[in-house]
Amino acid sequence: MKYIQTILIIIISVILFSCQSGPKVIDDLSDTTFQLVNQDSVTVSFPDDYQGKYVVMGFIYTNCPDICPLITQNLIKIQRELGFPEDVQFLGITFDPERDTPSVLSDYKEVFKLNDNFDFLTGQPETVSAFMDSVRVRSQVSLTTITSDGKEIYFMNHSDKIMVLDKKSRVIIEYGGSMPQVPNLIIEDFQSLK
């Protein structure tokens, strides 16, 4: 009797598993909208403006010269290895909107020599904070340093993530953002999607 039960459970799980079409949805972001702004001061409604496109996004602050460039470099690598697809939008979104104004993000984009399908987003601090909550990205001020002209600079502890949204603004992929193996993992995931 127990034997039959086990077999039944296996059969049911196999059926359930094969019925599931497409990748697992981690989060659905389609029912909220955030008014953000890109490096050219153009307003962006997130995620509405990207409906119909995949979005690959990382979370950064530009005063971070070590971990965050690794995240940005990983995004660049994914874009290049996918062949700069038109239907995949790349985004670097700052969790430090006080300092990362559109003009700062514009400089950052220029330094990394990025193209049109790669934008950096910032916004009003309250909006950015609510947005970061919705994607479960945390950040907090950690160490501070005083510059020679007496100004204080702060650095932050922060989540390290790259996420992929499908064309319906659902989070379908999420990895650590700065790790060297992440581009290959995401490229493989994309190949299984298409």
Next chain:
Amino acid sequence: MKRLLLFTFIGILMFGCNSNEKEIPSGKMELTDGWARHGKAGMMSAAYFNLTNNTKKADTLISISSDVTHITQIHKSYQTEDGLMGMQEQAFVALPIGKTTSFEQGGLHVMIIQPERDLSDGDSVTLTLSFSSMDSLVVKLPVKTLSN
């Protein structure tokens, strides 16, 4: 007595052979594979390199200064207990004899805080490394745009 002599003899032979096989230390603190991150004036940059202590003495890196900014710090990126990424300032870095210490992305790095000029491809950054024992080391590192 005879036996002792034999052992001593063998010992000398082995020692002799061994020292032939080993690389002869240069006697210097050697910095290789150095580069600094591209950036604009007022932004943040970082520098990376491998530092090998080929001197005959263990030493300690105690500070670094740079020609492009007044504030240069030694940092280490690390993961906090609750899974966030952060940076910690390092008061010193131990440099054991014969060991290579890597300053690399995601780990130890030199923080170049708010450089006074743009750091573009083809530029260079001069760093002065100070140690607790040996004289300071001055190196010129190329600026690179890394995107791989």
